[in-house]
Amino acid sequence: MSTATRTDWQTRTRPTDADGWIGRAAEVAGVLATDAAARDKAGATPYAEVQLLKDSGLVTLLGPAAHGGGGQDWPTAYRVVREIAKADGSIGQLLGYHYLWNWAARLVGTREQWEQVEADAARNQWFFGGAVNPRDNDVVVRDEGDSITFTGHKSFSTGSKVSDVTVLEGVFEGTDRHVFAIVPSDSEGLTFHDDWDNIGQRLTESGSVTLDGVTVPWAAAAGYVDKEFRPRVYNTLNVPTIQLVFVAFYLGIAAGALETAAVYTRHKSRSWLHGGFDAAVDEPHVIDTYGDLTAKLWAAEALADTVAAEGQRLHEDPDAVTEQARGEFEVRVAAVKARATDVALEVTSRIFEVTGARSTASAEGLDRFWRNVRTHTLHDPVAYKRREVGRHVLTAELPEPTWYS
Template structure:
């Protein structure tokens, strides 16, 4: 991957509008697309790819303008993730997770905490990773007076070795009880090279190969109490807005699924136009004139456009909640989660269908490893197993039939 053609990014003014930021993301995607299949096969740690995100300014998209950030909103961030994911699903995921963890201080922390984090992140172009796999509950946070120590292990830590800072999460020792079965969770941001933080090179899945999502060991990583997000005098300041992290990250998922699907359709379309052969018994000289080929592209594109439109609409609805955090009610949050669940369900189904059916209109030779068309399906299939889509449909169905709102959990 060569970034030489875009070294002038750092000497050009930052984009000033949402559309200009999406255009910048398209420039980044064009660089990533040049060797996406080869990089997927190599599976190397994506240091250069993350540097590309930094050089282009995309990592600072949500940061405050006065500190060098883009000052943009979440609907723009989702569109940027989708654009990058067209070229490389792994890098789209890394960027989307980065945006969430960058914003996490605002979701969970006090104003003083998140203003400090966002200023430092924008000035230094931090890239965020997160050791916050909710199904691993073995990270213990011990109160040691003025400091806290995190100790345990997480199965997944997306962004691990390419991150500058990592969000840690664990349960405060002694906080679990009959009235508090889940205990008090503590989030803190630490440098990724902190003593006691060991990232393991054990991510070996069929898709999203460049996301650095391997396991991590956390051995007595020390932070001051002042870094415990949302805690004041060792007491967590609860707001409904704290629970908006799940619908926000689930929308990140949906958008990079749709981005990968769009990339699959674009790549397949180029192959059909330039390499695919018409069927010898079909009576057409070109593959692009085959009625079944035309119909398939029309069908898949219509489904993708519909899913993208829904995803964009729900992103705007979510931004209304982010814009006034203190006003978010439980009903606001619950209804938004139902809408997000619907987006996640449709994005999953449409993306899987697109990535599977493109082979029907590209032909047998398109399955060559050198073409790399399989990476789109592998990437979507891998991440859509993050949590069962049936439970997303259940949230929607229960709301429609009974008005029931989903309770905030790590997955809803």
């Protein structure tokens, strides 16, 4: 990976608006794209890739401008994730999860807590990871007087070894009270296991983690004051927000697949010998397929942008978020998640119909797009997203806030 562009970023004026940051993300994607297929095959820990995100300023996109952050909003963050995912789905996921975990203090914590976290994160360019897999038994949290300890195991911890800080989640022993806390990723008792070996999203550092009495001061227990949690409806927006992050990198991967395939078709695909056309780009079925897939992708992107704007209105006035507003927003998120899943899977599998048999060569790496989408879209069954939409249409039922809705 070239370092020339990184050095140039450090001497240039940072973007000041959404278009500028999206343009910066496209530049980063250009660097990532040069060896994306090779890095996917190697499966090495993406230290250099995360440093690229830091050097470009993208890690502080949502941070307060007063402390060196980009001061941007969530619709811009989703667009940035899409741009990065066009080149590398794994790095797009890492960046998207980073944005969510960076924002988690604001979602769950007190004003004093999240202001401190966001200021420190922006000044120090922290990269966030998270050990918050809800499918595992909850990590046990114990009250040790002035501190609390986290003990247990999570089978997924995206960002693990490349993160500066990690968001932990657990339940106080003998209760149903959950607690989040942000700790340095090199904290004593926090052990990341190098066991992420899946067919897609290979560079996300999503292996398991063991927590063996990780100690956190009570002051860092997000949203707790005098050992009591102060709930808000806004706390429950963590799921719709991360689901829109998923949408962003699904659509980014699909766009990257379509762009990469189009280059291949223009320069490498051969027309069918019995089709009567000299070039693949002139074959009717090829033209039709690209038109069909592009139209579907553009429609899903437009819906994603619309729903992102709806969500931003909730982020701008957290204390005014009602259960009704939150539920209606989750229905919209469920709809776009379902469409993005279907479109991304279709695009990444059908590109081979218009690139030809030789495009399946391992050296081309076109399969990485489908592998990445297929792997992550299994995160939670899309049928349940469609069900949320259907029930709301038929009975006005709002989804109950859970770890997945």
